[in-house]
Amino acid sequence: MTVLEKAKSRGITQAWLIVQLRNRGISIHTADMSRIMHGVLDTPKARLILRECENIMAEQDQPKQ
Numbered sequence: 001m002t003v004l005e006k007a008k009s010r011g012i013t014q015a016w017l018i019v020q021l022r023n024r025g026i027s028i029h030t031a032d033m034s035r036i037m038h039g040v041l042d043t044p045k046a047r048l049i050l051r052e053c054e055n056i057m058a059e060q061d062q063p064k065q
Contacts, residue, residue: 003053004037010057020056021049 001009007017014033021028028036028049035041036049 002037002039003050003057006057007037007053010060012057012060017053017056021052024052026052 007014014030014037018028018030018033026049032041032046033049036046
């Protein structure tokens, strides 16, 4: 399952992920985010963003304390 598919299945939007990435100090434009999520853009930064998106979603899956 791709990051995009995982996000959609959780009801997470790309816009929300962009905000979370910016909160972590990673700057990304909406057009670039779309290209990354659809696999069109494959650069070191794109791979970093995909890893961070995975981390963000994994944190959302953990129970709040």
